[in-house]
Amino acid sequence: MSNEIKLSIINHLIELRKRIINCIVIIITTFLILSYFSNYIYHIIAIPLIKLLPYGTKMIAINISSPLFTPIKLTFILSILITMPFNIYQIWKFISPALYKKEKKIIKPLIFFSFILFYSGIIFTYYIIMPVLFIFLTKTVPNEILITADISNYLDFIMKLFITFGISFEIPILILLLCIIKIINTKTLKNNRSYILIITFIISMLVTPPDILSQIILALPMYILFEIGILFSTIYENTIQKVKEK
Known part of the structure; x- marks a missing residue:
């Protein structure tokens, strides 16, 4: 392998390392900022279900660590979602020099609209799918049964919905x-x-x-x-x- 090829590979690895560090830093920074509001963020996510629960009923935590780690888990996931455009931009800056002008012309608008559609899928899930789904699930429960949702299971369930609809869009x-x-x-x-x-x-x-x-x-x-x-x-x-x- 010639020195020119070795140098090219090293330069690419250095550039890749730089882009990865940028992604990690922005995710961690966003997470640290949002962590202060983690309980409030979870409350917002839980509203579609909470407002349909019987009066005086609250969500429960089966595991003793759930009240602490579940909101933090949600905050970390939210940090990744919020910083996704920046992270994709870092990937784009790494691979774009290897693309032809025609390829860039096609890919750039597709990336832009894919972000819009992905976030639209999440918004659609929160404002349309979750209310309709939870109305059906809570109103069809027999009177003898009291609904008590576990905060960890609820988070896992809605994350499935968010990711599924985000990708579906x-x-x-x-x-x-x-x-x-x-x-x-x-x-x-x-x-x-x-x-x-x-x-x-x-x-x-x-x-x-x-x-x-x-x-x-x-x-x-x-x-x-x-x-x-x-x-x-x-x-x-x-x-x-x-x-x-x-």
């Missing part, structure tokens, strides 16, 4: 990207709608409680996002076709 971007790089096309997607519908229900079964309404609440938005992805891809393919005809 990326479906239109993913489908469009796959069409751009010609891995799939809209014709194939349209012919496999029934399989996609089944897959969305399988995913919802893994995330939600084992009742059909909860699964529909999750599966339906996912399938709608799939159809939006097909719409975007169709517009893209039609645009490319018109350009070729000219």
